[in-house]
Amino acid sequence: MVDHAGHVYLPGELICNLKESEKTSKILVGPGLRQDEESIIVTKCGLLRFKEPNFYWIDSHLKRYVAVKGDPIIGIVAAKAGDVFRLDIGSSDLATLSYLAFEGATKRNRPDVKVGDIVYAKCMVANKDMEPELVCIDSNGRSGGLGVIGRDGGFMFQTSLNLIRKLLSSDCILLKTLGNGMHYECAIGMNGRVWVKAKSVSHTIALCNAISAAEYMSNEQIKAMCKKLTNALAGF
Amino acid sequence: MRETPLSNCEREFIRKALGERKRLDGRQAYDYRTLKIAFGYDRGCCRVDLGQTRVLAQVSCEITSPKQQRPSDGVLFVNVELSPMASPVFEVGRMSDQGVEINRILERCLKESRCVDTESLCIIAGEKVWQIRVDVHVMNHDGNLIDCSSIAAITALAHFRRPDVTVDGTDVIVHTIEEKDPLPLSVHHMPICVSFSFYEQGKFLLVDPSDKEEKVMDGKMVIGMNKHREICSLQVTGQMLLLKDQVLRCSNIAVVKVTEITEWIQKALENDRQARSNGERFGFREAVVMDTVTTNQMNPEKLK
Numbered sequence: 001m002v003d004h005a006g007h008v009y010l011p012g013e014l015i016c017n018l019k020e021s022e023k024t025s026k027i028l029v030g031p032g033l034r035q036d037e038e039s040i041i042v043t044k045c046g047l048l049r050f051k052e053p054n055f056y057w058i059d060s061h062l063k064r065y066v067a068v069k070g071d072p073i074i075g076i077v078a079a080k081a082g083d084v085f086r087l088d089i090g091s092s093d094l095a096t097l098s099y100l101a102f103e104g105a106t107k108r109n110r111p112d113v114k115v116g117d118i119v120y121a122k123c124m125v126a127n128k129d130m131e132p133e134l135v136c137i138d139s140n141g142r143s144g145g146l147g148v149i150g151r152d153g154g155f156m157f158q159t160s161l162n163l164i165r166k167l168l169s170s171d172c173i174l175l176k177t178l179g180n181g182m183h184y185e186c187a188i189g190m191n192g193r194v195w196v197k198a199k200s201v202s203h204t205i206a207l208c209n210a211i212s213a214a215e216y217m218s219n220e221q222i223k224a225m226c227k228k229l230t231n232a233l234a235g236f
Numbered sequence: 237m238r239e240t241p242l243s244n245c246e247r248e249f250i251r252k253a254l255g256e257r258k259r260l261d262g263r264q265a266y267d268y269r270t271l272k273i274a275f276g277y278d279r280g281c282c283r284v285d286l287g288q289t290r291v292l293a294q295v296s297c298e299i300t301s302p303k304q305q306r307p308s309d310g311v312l313f314v315n316v317e318l319s320p321m322a323s324p325v326f327e328v329g330r331m332s333d334q335g336v337e338i339n340r341i342l343e344r345c346l347k348e349s350r351c352v353d354t355e356s357l358c359i360i361a362g363e364k365v366w367q368i369r370v371d372v373h374v375m376n377h378d379g380n381l382i383d384c385s386s387i388a389a390i391t392a393l394a395h396f397r398r399p400d401v402t403v404d405g406t407d408v409i410v411h412t413i414e415e416k417d418p419l420p421l422s423v424h425h426m427p428i429c430v431s432f433s434f435y436e437q438g439k440f441l442l443v444d445p446s447d448k449e450e451k452v453m454d455g456k457m458v459i460g461m462n463k464h465r466e467i468c469s470l471q472v473t474g475q476m477l478l479l480k481d482q483v484l485r486c487s488n489i490a491v492v493k494v495t496e497i498t499e500w501i502q503k504a505l506e507n508d509r510q511a512r513s514n515g516e517r518f519g520f521r522e523a524v525v526m527d528t529v530t531t532n533q534m535n536p537e538k539l540k
Contacts, residue, residue, distance in 0.1 A: 008534050047534055061531040076243045088241055116244035150245035153252075155260075158240075162531075195245070201253045205260055216529040 005050035009042040009058060016040075021054040031068075032058025062161040065090040065191035067132035071123045072146075074156065074189030075134065077115050085113055087121070087134060090158070090191040095132040097121060102136045103143035111148070118150045118195060120187045149187055154197030155204050161192050163215045174214050174222050178207065181230030206233055237324040242451045250452045254440050260448065261287070266489055268444045271497065273391055273504040274523030279418065280396030283520065284388040287446065288378035293388035294371045295396040299408070302358070302365040310357020311367040314343045316374070316385060323377040338382055341471060342372065342389055345427045345460040349468035352393060353422040359401055359408055366398060368421065379447035382458055386429035391501050394423045395508070427468040428497050430490040432457045438478050443489060457483070459490040463498040 004015060018027050018040060029035060032044035033056055042048075046060030065073070067089065075087030075095055084096045097119065102111040113119070125133035136146040150156060166172050167188055178184070184198040184207055194211060198204045210229055214222055250260065257265065269287030276283070280295030302309060316339040318326040326332065331339070346352065357366040370392060372385045397418035400411045433445035433453035442449055450456075455474020461467050467487065472478065511518040 006534060076241050078241050088238070090240065092237075094238075114244070116241065116247075118243045118245050150243070153249065154245060155249040156243055156245050201249070201256050201258055204249070205253065205258060205262065208260070209262065216533075 004048050004056075007048055008046070009048055010045045011043055013042045014039050015042065015048070015056075018056055019050070019054060026054060028055045030055060030057025032060060059162075059165075063192065064092075065161060067091050067095065067123050067126035068190070069123055069126040071126075071190035072188075073121060073123055073134070073191040074149075074187060074193040074195060075119050075121060075191075077113055077117045077119060079115060080113075085119075087119060089132065089134075089189075090193065091132065093131050095123070095134050097134040097136070101134070102147060103141065113148055117148050118156055118193075120146050120149050120189065120195075122146060145187075150195055150197075152197075153204075154185070154195055155208060156193055156195040157208050157212070159192050159194060159212055160215065161190070163211070164188060164190055164192055164194070166215070167194075167211070171219075172222075173219050174211065174226075177223055177226040178210060178229075181226060182207075182233065203233060237320075239325045242448070246448065247452055250448060251435065254435055254442070259442070259446075261446065263444075265441065266443045266493075268493065268497075269446075271387070271500060272523070273387070273501060274520055275395055275504070275508045275518065277519035280392050282388050282392035282395055283375075283523070284384050284391065286380060286384040286387075286444070288376055289380060289384045290374075290376040291381070291384045291388040292373045292375055293385070293392035294373070295392045296369050296371070297366050297396075297398045298369070299359065299364050299410070300367045301363060302361075306354075307362035308355060308358045308365075310354040310365040312347050312352055312354060313367060313369045314339060314346060314372070314389065315369065316342060316372045318374050318377075318381075321376075322374040326374075326377070334381075337473075338372075338385055341382055341429060341458060341460070341469065342370075342385055344469045345386055345429055346370070346389060346393070349425070349427045349460070349462070349466075351390070351423055351425050351427050351462070351468075353424060356422050357398075360403060360406070364408055368393070368396075368398075377447065379450045380431050380444050382429050383431050383444060386427070386460070387497060387501065390423070390426045390428065391504070393421055394426065394501070394505060396421055425462040425464060425466070426498050426501065427460045427462045428494050429458050429460045429469070430493045432459070432486050432489070434474070434476055434478070434482075438476050438482055441482070441486065443493065457486055459487055461487070461490050461494045463495050465491050 020027055034041050034043050044058045044060045046058045049057050049059045073089050075089040077085050078088045079086045084098050086094045087097055089095045099110050105111045121134035121136050123132055124135045138144050182203055184196055186196040188194050196204055196207045198207055206229055272285040274283045283292045316335055318335045320326050359365055370389050372389055374381055397420055399418050400416040402409050433442045434455045455476040458471045460469035
């Protein structure tokens, strides 16, 4: 049994002796890994991550988003085309969002969406040969926080996909620690876009910079930064 | 590739922040981002970082025949490349409008201000002259390409050394670096472009706009100036009307900025000269900041 986790891999490398689940003797491979008959091949360069009992994936530094089904993402409405809105989600293709995929929307009661609005949506169809398709409702027809955001202020900025995964991981204390010092709202899209809104412009700018700066910080450094930031903002 | 559209939310926020005299990166309205100048191993190779914007300029020379109208003048040629490396919006091959604009401004700034003495580039009048070529490659685009390129271009010109030549009748001998020390170009003065972006019909102005600020602006003014307070070029673009005192105020700001930047360039050139003459290490390798994490890090492996 070799411990692979935490090592750098390059595309094309073969990985052997991965830890299998004891019950099913199976391995689950995530992004960056692919099964080729009997072996597992690396398809992206980055660090191999492992999670009990049998999950493996490659953690790589990316900026260009590739749509994945089920991801919450922030899109910018680029055009209205008949029955659908076309959204820029930062991937190679525009995504489509049906006007019926909003809470309470019917054929008569169209949602109020303008070109240039930002929409927090979930990715429903992500196929490598097709346009991604987005929705703003869950299976019960509820919005659950999805929909047009940023109408009443706030700021959206782009970060690396790495940072997004870090922010959303349960180990990261950044958002919580920032919340101790000030009140804010935020929406995090897996496509690298973060929308934040605090009570004033300077607070929002400070939040944006704090989030972007946290990419390579440890939890202790984040705590120190948040403390400094809260003190500085109190002095505004 | 398509450009990412600017959302209404970002536009409104940047405008609102400007109204409160605030910028996204915490700068004041008249502040430049951090300027870094690094030189390559070869002469005439200069990389300039202005915040996240990064431009590389390379100067090269060759012997050509002069233009017929000016038989005793050398030729200065400026070429700007916007590669997709800088921003996915830029395309290979075809020169975009933005590329043409930057190229023209640089050409006007460098050629028509006569900052490089072209007469000293003449070898045999009417037959052979030096052609100095400045290639400006944009490596990352985060706004204000014009200022960054103009700093890179003029610094590279000042850093460049051309081979010495001796003329023996009609024969021209180009000496290698080992035979004779290469000669610097005679750079009379350093014209530097300073960009101003305007908002709300010229009510607010920002120096050194970032990419997002450039997308929101109403118009832009570029002042090319040297440290002797001589304006070498001036260009206004966009849909807005400017008042006379706004233009005057900009030129006064430009004086301060140009002085600062010229000093910075001189300091960088002097540091490089000392490193070269003292036999210390120089080149881009020295400009790399070590001991920083720039991407995912791996714990060191144990020796087996």
